[in-house]
Amino acid sequence: MGEREELVETLDKHRGLLRRTVRDLGDEQAARRTTASELCLGGLVKHVAAVEARWARFITGGAEAMRGGDDGDWAAQFRMADGETLAGLLARYEAVARGTDELVRSLPDLDLAHPLPSAPWFEPGASWSARRVLLHLIAETAQHAGHADIIREALDGAKSMG
Numbered sequence: 001m002g003e004r005e006e007l008v009e010t011l012d013k014h015r016g017l018l019r020r021t022v023r024d025l026g027d028e029q030a031a032r033r034t035t036a037s038e039l040c041l042g043g044l045v046k047h048v049a050a051v052e053a054r055w056a057r058f059i060t061g062g063a064e065a066m067r068g069g070d071d072g073d074w075a076a077q078f079r080m081a082d083g084e085t086l087a088g089l090l091a092r093y094e095a096v097a098r099g100t101d102e103l104v105r106s107l108p109d110l111d112l113a114h115p116l117p118s119a120p121w122f123e124p125g126a127s128w129s130a131r132r133v134l135l136h137l138i139a140e141t142a143q144h145a146g147h148a149d150i151i152r153e154a155l156d157g158a159k160s161m162g
Contacts, residue, residue, distance in 0.1 A: 003110065003131075004104050004105055004107075004110070007104060007131070007134045007135075007138070008101050008104050008105070010138050011097075011100070011101075011134065011137055011138050011141060012097070012101070014138060014141040014142040014145050015048075015093070015097055015141055017142075017145040017149075017160060018044065018045065018048065018141065018144065018145040018148055019045075019090065019093075020160045021041065021145065021148040021149055021152045021160040022041050022042070022045060022086060022090070022148070022152070023160075024158075025041065025086060025155075026086070027042070027080070027084075027085050027086050029041070029155060029156070030042035030045075030080060030086040030089075031043075031079070031080040032155060033151075034151050034154035034155045035150065035151060035154055037147075038075065038078055038079070039078055039147055039151060040078070040079060040080060040151065041086075041148055041151055041152060041155070042079075042080035042084065042086050042089055043077065043078035043079045043080055044078070044144050044147060044148050044151070045086070045089045045090060045093055046077055046078070046079075046080065046084070046089050046092075047077045047078050047144065048093065048140065048141055048144050049089070049092050049093040049096045050077050051137070051140055052093075052096050052097065052100055052137055052141075053096045053099075053100075054066045055133050055136065055137055056096070056099060056100045056103055058114060058128075058133060059103060059107070059112070059114075059130045059133055060103065061114075062114035062115065063114060063115060063116060063117035063118075066117060100137070104130075104134065107130055109130075110129060110130045110131040110134075111129050111130070111131065112129060112130050113127040113128060113129040113130070113132075114127060114128065115127045116128055145160075148160075
């Protein structure tokens with residue numbers, strides 16, 4: 001297995017853990033906060049889909065391409081809005097994942113890099129390669145899958161990683 005397939009496989013493993021965490025939930029359960037944080041399970045699915053889509057745009061078009069799309073109200077990315085369903089959020093996530101996977105497999109070079117957007121959490125003047133972005137997405141997805149596991153356990157005792 002080559003590097004690209006290993007990256008896709010690893011990212012998909014963590015996506016799968018997140019999807020497994022929300023199995024068998026209704027929309028009301030997916031929207032419910034179970035901890036002191038503002039996070040809910042549907043909101044986490046919504047957030048990781050938006051972040052993955054944004055970083056995929058970065059891979060192909062740099063920092064400028066990250067703007068738009070799912071930006072809007074940052075806090076709203078972590079909540080289910082009126083009319084949103086868990087099924088709809090999962091379908092969106094699946095579409096984003098397919099797009100990212102196709103992008104990784106079709107890139108001419110994983111070393112393709114762009115300067116990062118200006119933000120306090122990025123080193124000024126730093127650039128990230130497509131490879132580095134994918135490693136970041138793996139870490140981000142794994143971290144939020146862990147958050148989701150805690151929220152789900154508090155919701156109904158179900159565990160996806162234990």
